[in-house]
Amino acid sequence: MIINGVTIDNTFAEAFNMRGTRVIITAQNHKWAYNGANAMTGFATSVIGCGVEAGIERELSPTETPDGRPGVTILMFAMGSAVLMKQLETRMGQCILTCPTAAAFSGIDSGYPEITRINLGKNLRFFGDGFQTSKQFGGKRYWRVPVMDGEFITEETTGMVRAVGGGNFLVLAESQPQALAACEAAIEAMRKIPNVIMPFPGGVVRSGSKVGSKYKSMFASTNDAFCPTLKGLTRTELSPGIESVMEIVIDGLTDADIRKATRAGIAAACELGAQNGIKRISAGNYGGKLGPFHFHLREIMNDESLGKKIA
Amino acid sequence: MSALTFTLKIQPRQRVDLSPLTPDNLAGKPAAEIAAIELYSGKQKLRADTVFDIAGDDASNIVIANSCNKLDFIGHGMKTGRISIHGNAGSYLGLQMRNGEIVLHGDADAFAASGLSGGLIHIHGNVGDFLAAAIAGDKQGMKGGTVIVTGNAGERVGDQMRRGLLLVEGNVGSYCASRMLAGTIGVFGAVGEYAGYGMRHGTLLLTQTPALHATIQDCGLHTLPFLSLMFKSFSNLPTKFAKINKNRVQRYAGDLANDGKGEILVLQ
Amino acid sequence: MEKSAQPASMDNALSGTVTCPACGLLCDDLVVENTDGNIKVRQKGCAKSVTFFERPQQNPSPRIAGKTADLQSAIKKTAEILRNANQPLITGLGTEAHGMRAIMSLADRAGATLDHMNSNSTIRNTLVLQNSGWQVCTLTEVRNRVDLLVIVGTDIVSLFPRFFERHVWNEQSMFGQDTAAREVVYLGGRDIDTTPGISPKGVQPGILPCDIARLPEVVAALHALVSGKKLLAENIAGIATGDLQKLADRLLAAKYSVIAWSAAALDFPHAELTVQNITGLVVKLNNTTRSSGLPLGGNEGDISANQVSTWISGYPVRNSFMRTYPEYDPYHFATARQLDSNEADALLWVSSFNPERLPPSCKVPSVVIGHANMTLAAEPDVFIPVGTPGIDHKGTMFRSDNVVSLPLAKLRESTLASLSEVITAIENALKEQQAC
Amino acid sequence: MLIKLAGGTVYDPAHQVDGKVMDIYVRDGRIIARAHDGERIDREYDLRGKVVMAGAIDMHTHIGGGKVNIARMMMPEDHRGDPVAHSAFCRAGCGHAVPSTLTTGYRYAEMGYTAGFEPALLPTNARQAHLEMGDTPIIDKGGYAMLGSDDFFLRMLTAKQDQNAINDYVAWTLHASQAIGIKVVNPGGISAFKFNQRALDLDEQNVHYQVTPREILKALSRAVYELGVPHPLHVHGNNLGVPGNVETSLKTMGAVEGFPVHLTHIQFHSYGTEGDRKFSSGAAAIAEALNKHKNVSADVGQILFGQTVTASGDSMRQHANAVFGSPRKSVIMDIECDAGCGVVPFKYKDQNFVNALQWAIGLEIFLLADDPWRIFLTTDHPNGAPFTSYPHLIRLLMDKSFRNDMFAKLNLDAQAMSTLSSIDREYNLYEIAIMTRAGAARLVGLHDRGHLGVGAGADITVYTNNADREKMFAKPDYVFKDGELVVKDGQVVKVTWGHTHTVKPEFDRGIEKEIKKYFDTYHTMNMEHFKISSEEIAEGGRGGVVVHECKGRREKTA
Known part of the structure; x- marks a missing residue:
């Protein structure tokens, strides 16, 4: 399959079951909503080192938020519910409780077959040292914690669902600037897709990894098959002329969300086309043995139900 | 199906206990059985059909017509359906009601909505x-649900209220929100003395500053973001509280005598 | 040991162990003399006991509609009135335990509602007991332990004349305390007689006056101060907050403080909330030191009536047997509400201790079973005079503290039946009528 | 009146009768050997296939007196759930946690019980207790007078008065309060609480009197023994409900130095401190000690799940427990420099770790104690559960699979801390008859109750044998009280008044002078009024006072 001169490899991305949640952060204005949300989703690129993978999903207008203020939504994913709950609580405490004017609300209340309520502000209330108070509106409980700027408002819980993490595709290009430009285009398109985040810096990761290492203490190491400078030293996956590879990793609330995001991203990258040095789109997998979700690139790009028609 | 209608045809001297006449209790009962239900009034037990003309067949929609203030315990413990009352109701309207709806077109006597845990009483x-x-011995008054009163309410509104929303559009008497445990009371009109006496938690929302006793203390003027959430939750209720959209309030807290952290918020 | 502990009939004799039911203290050290049926208090009297014991002996007849009738007819008529009523009210209840036992049985059979003439006061305490409970003590504990006595809203002595003599300024105490060094503080009330609170050494009591109706605020403030809160107000109902703070500090420093109140004196709406603040602050004090509340009551047999009513029905008065099982509704079963609403359709008023406690005026058939010396403003359908417990017949009465009960003695011969005899006869008559 | 109970299967452990088919004759309220030749039998009951036992005796049940009535008064919300309408035979009242007096009598009788003993009769409140018991119909009753925190007695100990004087005071108290035994509650602790002590261990001194609980226990158990009072000193030990109190209980057994002693509601005193939550079962150690100390008996004070109310003289411990109350209310009283009381409503929950383990601990004690003559079936009504739950408790003891099913529903952590499911023992009918009849009568000192021998008062219960023991014991076919049929098919058919059982041991009346002086100096009531007359108890045609012999009165020691 070739789109705009770019070869779509006949391969698939392999993804895993995760637990995901969404939180709505509001504040006096978008600036402070982002300040809180950026802090909360910082250092959350990969579960391997950060516990969770998190990112800002989208911006909300005042009419879309529970308290009628500007806001953003955050998605957060982890391999298990315990770690997700722990990370959510820690990040809420350090990044939202602390952020001037910020408030936090549940982002998932319905629409999924299985929603578990997990603590959002339930334990943060104890920061109130007995002065905290709760209110219930519309069957939801909110906590009011007195703080120096007034009151910190947080919903008691948010919803956690079964989610999918590790969707990905690789952009193989003739040069590093070209690879990055394609990825930027892809991310810009993918950010319009709901229910997904691309947790790496700017949405892009350059250090793809393989399982295992020559060093006993490492359980993963650089994916030498895709490292352009090692073409002559290893069993390379790269065709000649490819000088740079970058990856976009996608976590989503469902596999359909990841498909849509994958299609939008690849389409945008391909729009730059071979004329801009984009040679191939590939994907990372473990031979299909580890993850239950397989995102076959060609299938996704052929499935017009997933997004707009590709030229 | 038409509403199951009980039209009062006597003037009872003693209070009549209507607790058997709830949608839950009457569901599926044939007319003859409903007619024969016995209702306590003083020492006597009166057959329902000697107290009321009974018509209609939809037990999920009960109407009490020509009602008077001797009819007690209307909607006692009801879990479903609707009771509309035309005329006054006696005491204990909606006692321990769990869900459903009571609409009263008239006045109610004492202890309305006591122990209410869900549903709406309008x-x-x-x-x-x-x-x-x-009620005596219980540690909690209203425990959930919504009550809207378009007129005035008496003394001790919301004593030991535990949860839920109680909105009075008129005035209320003394000791409003006494020993309140949690929940929200809103009063549009004037409030009598000793508001919030013994209050432990919860919110009393007012539009006018009442006379406050010394253990309710001023915490200053504030813009409280939670009020936006609260007023949003009122927005589809049939009450003039739904039109409030201010969230700037004078905040008083107490009752300090009871280590209380309740609040009286006066809209500015 | 097997002989009766109750003094037998004492015609023309002196006795030194007479129990006085004229107030809830039930002092049982009175010396009285009986001269041909008229009693004189010779020793240990007080204004209330003299009034009680020294009423001239009278022996009126029962009356039906104002006309002299024999007892049997009056009983039969009373039973008819009860039988024909759909919501009979038995109230007043000025009686002791045995009379109350009989009333409970009659009420069950008659489907009656019960209330006491003092319930407007006693309910202020009962509602607290039923809501939060309390921490209280009895009179001997006060007599032997109190080091700081705080009296809320009353002088005590106008209702309980010998309180200070017997329980505060007693010469000896069990634990070697110098009783004359006890501190007394009057909190609330205006122009009350505080002289009984002056110690034998002449130390003046503390006095923090305020209008009775402002006590809810003052007591709340004291509770808050005892709990370590800081109040913004400098003056509370005319009392400097600093003075209240000093009182709070003294309470916290005392080894065994007692906070006394009389529910009768807290005569303002919803006074139970104020009582609950008093008992709440006692509980708070007991986190670190010892303190007890002391609710003072027991007049006109109110504690006795509530005790008996509670063990027989599960509820104190303002209960009802109209539904064949006991119900309790301290709001709706109040005498005034029952009569004002016209729901009660017969009234039976009982006052065997005090001829001055008269039934409320009412338009329904009424029966008065009362003290022989009673002068009624309106003639009831039936009047039945009964003997006075503690003078004309024996009895058992509960003291103010709800724990101690004492035997009341028969001091003279009387032809009057006791209340329990009359009530039991009414019940039997009712049983016969119901069987017909 | 002669009645014949024909052909029933009789369990009468006092006479070693274990399931023997036999006839019983009753003439004028007493059991006789047989009818005279030719004597007409007025009424014969065909009891073939039925189980016949003496009327059951509850040797520890709070049925009367101040704290019980406080509990009643403070719980209208509980009464509302169990209203009792009057019937052709019975008056109205209320049931559940603390039933009204009349209902208490009816419901005991309807379960085949014919006697109940109030274990915390405050002498200063004895008149009220007798008034309430006087309004408790059908069953016999009696009370154990509370001593041990009263000023007069503690003064005697401080002054190191000799045992004879103490014995005289104890005897005087039994007479004055019309009691059948002596109870001590948190020995010295109720007094200590008034001096602001918050705990008192067995060898810790009351700050005012400089006296320890051990000394109190020794003096009182010896006094009871030397006076020849059949019922040993009834002990509610120190540290009720405190984790680790199993040590106190074990020491208490030794503290009485061989004098007979009864440890009441021992379940509440059998707690260890093992495990993550520092709360564990001490049942095995208690049962082992109980098996070893033949001078010690105990009743269990089993807890069962649901709403009840704890009512105790132990104001010190109840004050500490008040924070656990549910609903949250409590009455704590200091009483007459004599005693105290504490009333705290409580809801035991099977998913609560502590409550679930308490449940298991009680049953472990029942099942590990070897001698049914020295262990008694109680819930410490209403503290552990209302007495109306006895049939359920009997089934738990008699039916292992039922017990294990219940156990399996408990809080999992509690299950992990209990060995209950590994205990195979099932009580049989003979053993139940010992615990609830013969043993209880012997323990209390009732010579003519609790058995079916010639001369016994004809208190007899007849059951239909049923594998479901709860059903069986909940609804006897017949209950006879003093030979009168009072219950048929589990319903009261006749209301009688039971007797009040007392003892009146001999003593030196000279002590009364001293007591009178003491009353006049310190008290607020006259000593003469402190005493309860027998006429008061029998007032209005109620059952009279029965005085039981204090057999084999021991010589006083110097």
């Missing part, structure tokens, strides 16, 4: 003392 009229308050 009173188009005035209510007596101890609205949503706990």
Whole structure:
């Protein structure tokens, strides 16, 4: 399959079951909503080192938020519910409780077959040292914690669902600037897709990894098959002329969300086309043995139900 | 199907206990059985059909017509359906009601909505003392649900109220929100003395500053973001509270005598 | 040991162990003399006991509609009135335990509602007991332990004349305390007689006056101060907050403080909330030191009536047997509400201790079973005079503290039946009528 | 009146009768050997296939007196759930946690019980207790007078008065309060609480009197023994409900130095401190000690799940427990420099770790104690559960699979801390008859109750044998009280008044002078009024006072 001169490899991305949640952060204005949300989703690129993978999903207008203020939504994913709950609580405490004017609300209340309520502000209330108070509106409980700027408002819980993490595709290009430009285009398109985040810096990761290492203490190491400078030293996956590879990793609330995001991203990258040095789109997998979700690139790009028609 | 209608045809001297006449209790009962239900009034037990003309067949929609203030325990413990009352109701309207809806077109006597834990009671009229308050021995009054009173309410509104929303559009008597445990009481009109006496938690939302006793202390003027959430939750209720959209309030807290952290918020 | 502990009939004799039911203290050290049926208090009297014991002996007849009738007819008529009523009210209840036992049985059979003439006061305490409970003590504990006595809203002595003599300024105490060094503080009330609170050494009591109706605020403030809160107000109902703070500090420093109140004196709406603040602050004090509340009551047999009513029905008065099982509704079963609403359709008023406690005026058939010396403003359908417990017949009465009960003695011969005899006869008559 | 109970299967452990088919004759309220030749039998009951036992005796049940009535008064919300309408035979009242007096009598009788003993009769409140018991119909009753925190007695100990004087005071108290035994509650602790002590261990001194609980226990158990009072000193030990109190209980057994002693509601005193939550079962150690100390008996004070109310003289411990109350209310009283009381409503929950383990601990004690003559079936009504739950408790003891099913529903952590499911023992009918009849009568000192021998008062219960023991014991076919049929098919058919059982041991009346002086100096009531007359108890045609012999009165020691 070739789109705009770019070869779509006949391969698939392999993804895993995760637990995901969404939180709505509001504040006096978008600036402070982002300040809180950026802090909360910082250092959350990969579960391997950060516990969770998190990112800002989208911006909300005042009419879309529970308290009628500007806001953003955050998605957060982890391999298990315990770690997700722990990370959510820690990040809420350090990044939202602390952020001037910020408030936090549940982002998932319905629409999924299985929603578990997990603590959002339930334990943060104890920061109130007995002065905290709760209110219930519309069957939801909110906590009011007195703080120096007034009151910190947080919903008691948010919803956690079964989610999918590790969707990905690789952009193989003739040069590093070209690879990055394609990825930027892809991310810009993918950010319009709901229910997904691309947790790496700017949405892009350059250090793809393989399982295992020559060093006993490492359980993963650089994916030498895709490292352009090692073409002559290893069993390379790269065709000649490819000088740079970058990856976009996608976590989503469902596999359909990841498909849509994958299609939008690849389409945008391909729009730059071979004329801009984009040679191939590939994907990372473990031979299909580890993850239950397989995102076959060609299938996704052929499935017009997933997004707009590709030229 | 038409509403199951009980039209009062006597003037009872003693209070009549209507607790058997709830949608849950009457569901599926044939007319003859409903007619034969016995209702306590003083020492006597009166057959329902000697007290009421009974018509209609939809037990999920009960109407009490020509009602008077001797008819007690209407909607006692009801879990489903709707009761509309035309005329006044006696005491204990909606006692320990769990869900469903009571609409009263008239006044209610004492202890309306006591122990209410869900559903809606809408009173188009005035209510007596101890609205949503706990009955003797109980530690909690209203425990959930919504009560709207278009008229005035008596003394001890919301005594030991534990949860839920209680909105009075008129005035209320003394000791409003006494020993309140949690929940929200809103009063549009004037409030009598000793508001919030013994209050432990919860919110009393007012539009006018009442006379406050010394253990309710001023915490200053504030813009409280939670009020936006609260007023949003009122927005589809049939009450003039739905139109409030201010969130700037004078905040008083207490009752300090009871280590209380309740609040009286006066809209500015 | 097997002989009766109750003094037998004492015609023309002196006795030194007479129990006085004229107030809830039930002092049982009175010396009285009986001269041909008229009693004189010779020793240990007080204004209330003299009034009680020294009423001239009278022996009126029962009356039906104002006309002299024999007892049997009056009993039969009373039973008819009860039988024909759909919501009979038995109230007043000025009686002791045995009379109350009989009333409970009659009420069950008659489907009656019960209330006491003092319930407007006693309910202020009962509602607290039923809501939060309390921490209280009895009179001997006060007599032997109190080091700081705080009296809320009353002088005590106008209702309980010998309180200070017997329980505060007693010469000896069990634990070697110098009783004259006890501190007394009057909190609330205006122009009350505080002289009984002056110690034998002449130390003046503390006095923090305020209008009775402002006590809810003052007591709340004291509770808050005892709990370590800081109040913004400098003056509370005319009392400097600093003075209240000093009182709070003294309470916290005392080894065994007692906070006394009389529910009768807290005569303002919803006074139970104020009582609950008093008992709440006692509980708070007991986190670190010892303190007890002291609710003072027991007049006109109110504690006795509530005790008996509670063990027989599960509820104190303002209960009802109209549904064949006991119900309790301290709001709706109040005498005034029952009569004002016209729901009660017969009234039976009982006052065997005090001829001055008269039934409320009412338009329904009424029966008065009362003290022989009673002068009624309106003639009831039936009047039945009964003997006075503690003078004309024996009895058992509960003291103010709800724990101690004492035997009341028969001091003279009387032809009057006791209340329990009359009530039991009414019940039997009712049983016969119901069987017909 | 002669009645014949024909052909029933009789369990009468006092006479070693274990399931023997036999006839019983009753003439004028007493059991006789047989009818005279030719004597007409007025009424014969065909009891073939039925189980016949003496009327059951509850040797520890709070049925009367101040704290019980406070509990009643403070719980209208509980009464509302169990209203009792009057019937052709019975008056109205209320049931559940603390039933009204009349209902208490009816419901005991309807379960085949014919006697109940109030274990915390405050002498200063004895008149009220007798008034309430006087309004408790059908069953016999009696009370154990509370001593041990009263000023007069503690003064005697401080002054190191000799045992004879103490014995005289104890005897005087039994007479004055019309009691059948002596109870001590948190020995010295109720007094200590008034001096602001918050705990008192067995060898810790009351700050005012400089006296320890051990000394109190020794003096009182010896006094009871030397006076020849059949019922040993009834002990509610120190540290009720405190984790680790199993040590106190074990020491208490030794503290009485061989004098007979009864440890009441021992379940509440059998707690260890093992495990993550520092709360564990001490049942095995208690049962082992109980098996070893033949001078010690105990009743269990089993807890069962649901709403009840704890009512105790132990104001010190109840004050500490008040924070656990549910609903949250409590009455704590200091009483007459004599005693105290504490009333705290309580809801035991099977998913609560502590409550679930308490449940298991009680049953472990029942099942590990070897001698049914020295262990008694109680819930410490209403503290552990209302007495109306006895049939359920009997089934738990008699039916292992039922017990294990219940156990399996408990809080999992509690299950992990209990060995209950590994205990195979099932009580049989003979053993139940010992615990609830013969043993209880012997323990209390009732010579003519609790058995079916010639001369016994004809208190007899007849059951239909049923594998479901709860059903069986909940609804006897017949209950006879003093030979009168009072219950048929589990319903009262006749209301009688039971007797009040007392003892009146001999003593030196000279002590009364001293007591009178003491009353006049310190008290607020006259000593003469402190005493309860027998006429008061029998007032209005109620059952009279029965005085039981204090057999084999021991010589006083110097």
